[in-house]
Amino acid sequence: MFWNSKPIVSDDMMGWIHESYDWVDTHRPNWTKAAQLITPTREFFDVPKGQNQATAQTIANRIAQLMALDVQITVDPLPKIDAQWRHDYTSLGEVAGEYHHDPLNPLIRYNPELMAQPIQFINTMAHELMHARLADIVDRLPGGYEAHELATDLHCIIAGFGCFQLQAAEQAGWSGYMTQPSRAAALAVFLERRGLEPMDAEPFLSARPRKWLNKAWKQI
16 A cells, blocks of 8 residues: 555565575574674673773674684784775775684784774674674675675674664764665564564664664564
């Protein structure tokens, strides 16, 4: 009918999201078992205050633990460069982090200025650590290698970091790889599959992400 609201994401996008969850359930059930709704609270991130490398490494180690990632990954700050060269035109935002894959010594480099924004920093580190978790299977995931950056964002949500994905993008003022509606849809699927509801995530989201989440919840 004409009064039906438009779905927040296309059927194809929703199908890819569900297929990705199903892939994890089938091929990496330990990831599904480890996943929980991770929130910006002391329950999950009771780490020392500071914006130094030691704090960054502690946060990275905690995220790896929450992801059930048993590889020690070193994090180092990106070198300071002139602002005119710091824009990443492929992601419509400044370079926040980089993952350098090495089977023996993987490395994450991060923008230390981002540590002043804890939600964005944790989200960035989660994205880069997810690259490490998916490195050996990225071409086997739904969508294949061509969708690996989209899949990396999605798998952060599958691992429980949906509140960080939505809120960090809102704070930064740019979407990144997934759109905000598609992130909301992925978070709604996460909640539904775990017997949770939007109210469990809403305290950690600002007004616009909450609106997207509730609309996505209606769609699923």
